[in-house]
Amino acid sequence: MRKWIVFSCAVLLLVGLLSVVGCEKKAAAKPDVTLCAKCGQVKGSDTCCAPDAQKCTGCGLAKGSTACCQGVDFSKGDVTLCAKCGETKGSDKCCKPDAEKCPKCGLAKGSVGCCKI
Secondary structure, rough: OOHHHHHHHHHHHHHOOOOHHHHHOOOOOOOOOOEOOOOOOOOOOOOOOOOOOEEOOOOOOOOOOOOOOOOOHHHHHHHHEEEOOEOOOOOOOOOOOOEOOOOOOOEEEOOOOOOOO
């Protein structure tokens, strides 16, 4: 009986230590971000299609928007950016395993969403 009590205490201690030291909570996955084809801002944000927004002379989108001068193809409407890599979802660049990661945001370095989403 004594061995059973010692064994039970050891198991409880081990479980307690693992829950404090070894297990970390994973952050909730970020959702993909949709860019508005009319202005280049994050769709639904306060800055999306703001009537007073200045237009960029280079690309015609809202100056300083996420898609401003990024070469995003809006010919089929709004564009979704992948939350894992920052590239246009489903494109050839999306989630490339060899893509260099940005040290600041963790997305693919130089992607449309890099340090913006």
